Amino acid sequence: MAGCYIHIPFCAQKCSYCDFHFSTDHSYQDEMVNALCRELELRAHDWKSEVFETIYFGGGTPSVLTEEQLNRIIQQVRRFYAVSETVEITLECNPDDCSPEQLQRWKELGVTRLSMGIQSFDEEQLRWMNRSHTAAESRSAVVNAKRTGFDELSLDLIYGLPNLTLEDWKNQIREIVTLNPEHISAYCLTVEDKTALSKWVAEGKIAISNVDQQSEQFELLVSELKQAGYEQYEISNFARNEHYSKHNTSYWKGMKYLGIGPSAHGYNLKERYWNKANNRVYLSELRKGNLPETMEVLSEQDRFNELVMIGLRTKWGVSKSELFATVQPEAEWFQIVKGYEQGKMLVETADSFVLTEAGRLLADAIASDLFIITNS
Known part of the structure; x- marks a missing residue:
């Protein structure tokens, strides 16, 4: 089993806590898609013996891609690589991108799984995080995704947020359970360098939760989701009826994966490579027919x-x-x-x-x- 990860380095706006690699300048989005397709072609020779069981669009925000751009990448994978008939194709998306029409288009393109970044149901928290959606849009997006036939739906939450009480967190967990997703991921807020959040913390404008509070919230998360029928199959990931993320599970089981796009990593059990986390450099190298990578041989x-x-x-x-x-x-x-x-x-x-x-x-x-x- 092997997986293919494709990094889409664009977002509508910058979240206050995020240090992932992306740009809010979409003027060269089509050029980037061409470069991703070129990298897929250049790397194909080394993956001829593999069958891809998963294709994962991460970012950034992959749901900003047009239908044509997303289809171009999927068809390029199928052109140069062996793809399982039961391939899991995951698309990370924001709730505000999930209109009924858009969801139907993704379904028709072969997307089988959505990973939706809800993060919080509290409007004030969403505002200071600079999320592009509201809690109401999250609820609506989940309902629409289910109506469209997305049986594999994963919802993300963040705990450890400033001023998040244990009671507030319990309400957040219970609200996400009422939406009845097959999969829930919950991550603790971390203060990353060079983010708006790190600046606010340094200036004393925001006080993040302490380790004890984070531990209490994590233990409550595990307890509440267990009672609701979710299995904790990885520290931050919970699923009902074995609806695990096949792609992420392949990481945790140490399997091979191809990484495509700026900042993406790839691994073949012996070597790991990582691409330049710079969009312009990435584009420039691919234009020359070069792979913008650094390679490490693992001992x-x-x-x-x-x-x-x-x-x-x-x-x-x-x-x-x-x-x-x-x-x-x-x-x-x-x-x-x-x-x-x-x-x-x-x-x-x-x-x-x-x-x-x-x-x-x-x-x-x-x-x-x-x-x-x-x-x-």
Whole structure:
């Protein structure tokens, strides 16, 4: 199984907290689509033996693309790559882009899954985040998506927002549950450098929630969604009836993926590349027929640490056979594992290492403790 990620570096406006790579200048949007198609062509040779089970349009805001532009990219993937008959095609979208007419056009193009950035149902929070939609538009977009036949619908929320009380957060969770999506993703607000939010925090205009408040909100999230029938299959992702994101699951299971577009990453189990996070440089290099990439060859130690980091985030845990095929740890490593087992943070099965619910609260710290670091 392999996946294809396509980064669409355009947004209608800049959210106050976002540090993803994008531009609000759409004057060269068609030129960018041509460059994405050119990169797909240039990379095809190295992926001839793969069948793509997923195509994921991320960003930025992919829903700003016209029907013709989106179709051009999809057809380019199909032209140069083997694509599964049951391919999952995901489009990230904003609620205000989801008119009934637009939703129908996406459906006709073969999009099978929508990932909708709702983020909050509180109008004041949406305003300071500089989101381009209202809570009413979110509700309407979900209803329209379901009417159009999008059975795979994922909704995003953010917690850890300034002045978000536990009661407010409970109401937000319960509201999203009433919309009955198959999938919910919830992420903690982080203050990224060079964003409007970081400036406001530095100037004392906004006080973000502390670690204890964030932990309380996360635990409430897990509890409420569990009661509503959602399975936490990855730390930030919840699904009903195994409606997992196939594409993101392939990341967490350490599978191969092709990355297309400025700032996109790709991975073939041995090497990782990442494209320049600069639209003009990206366009210039593709015009010359060059791939605007930096390449890294992963060591066995790198591979081991990545498997630990991504696997511990999921309900499947880290596969012991895959892990120990890279590096055989020293006895000290197994003592650390045993310590977390005794602390009820981790469970070792015949096949894998899996975090408990308590362990998921400390997933990054536990993963870091289990990294193998050697002096070079």
